[in-house]
Amino acid sequence: MAFDWSWFWPEFFTAINQTLYMVIVSLIISIIIGIPVGVILVITRENGILENKWIFNILNVIINIFRSIPFIILVVAIIPFTRLIVGTAIGTTAAIVPLVLYTAFYIGRLVESSLLEVDKGTIELAQSMGATPWQIIWRFLLPEALASIVLNLTIATIGLIGASAMAGAVGAGGVGDLAITYGYNQFQTGVMIITVVTLIVLVQLVQTLGNFLSRKIRRK
Template identity: 85%
Template sequence: MAFDWSWFWPEFLTAINQTFYMVIVGLIISIIIGLPIGVVLVITRENGILENKIIFNILNVIINIFRSVPFIILVVAIIPFTRLVVGTSIGTTAAIVPLVLYTAFYIGRLVENSLLEVDHGTIELAQAMGATPWQIIWRFLLPEARSSLVLALTIATIGLIGASAMAGAVGGGGIGDLAITYGYNQFKTEVMIITVVTLIILVQLVQSLGNIIAKKLRRK
């Protein structure tokens, strides 16, 4: 029996829009949360410019907890919190809540690793010049790590795309929902193939763009 494409493309375009919505909004909020977390981890760690073992250890444990929980379990575990934030636990907007919690702390760890790559001599030079901790962060630490930060955010974006696909398993919409509803449940192999190829293309585009931007920043 020939595959009927008439219904598929409208559903596919809707799924693509939902995926972009989840990824873009989720990434923006995750960066707003994750970037400061990564900076705080670096400056409060041992021998950091604002060493504070209590804050560092608390953040470190929180990040490890969220990173150790698989996304599909996290979605279910925080349903009450999701309802509190957006008023529902089902739908594309509701899926953004667990996506942010899943990605923000991951970004925090990636940012930490990127900032730790900055030569400590740069920090010592800034301190010798009398720079304040705030000036060290914004004028020395972040600019020196910008290329590495771009690659870190690229990795986080790819992870977010994958997580947004899994959100389809719990009614989050997007490409994952399309693949499960029609490709898996209705045994439509064509749908599965198209959704998988679409996700591969998205990941390749994001990775290529991240590599290009990071390369240009390194040259500067």
């Protein structure tokens, strides 16, 4: 039986909207969590401006745990938590919970890497001027690392797009769900090609935007 393409296209655009919804909402929440996590890792590490080995070690272990779990396994493992937060473990909104846990701590690690690139002389200069830890973070660390942070957030966003596609395998909707339901299960090669190309275009747009913003920041 021939595939009904007229019925497919409305589903395709709905899937794109679902993917964008998952990615944008998850990214915003992950950034809100991830940037402070990265900052805390830097300032509490050995020789940091607020050195605290207990906080650093505990947070470091938590991040390593979440980064070690494959996303598909994470989705299943936290079903009770997801159900507690959003009332269900299935659907586009439910997928945001594991997506945030998967991405937020990854962003934290990336932000840590960006902040560690800042010249220590800049921090020492700020301290010699009598700057408080908050002033050092807000006026020196983050501005100096901003271009690198933008590039790392671009990497995290691309990873998030890939994870949102995998979420389709567990009924989260989006482009990934479309690829599995119609492309894989119904052996429709055309559907698979369309979904793959869509994801490639989305990733290219994100990477191009990230590179552009990073260049603009560096020129300033």
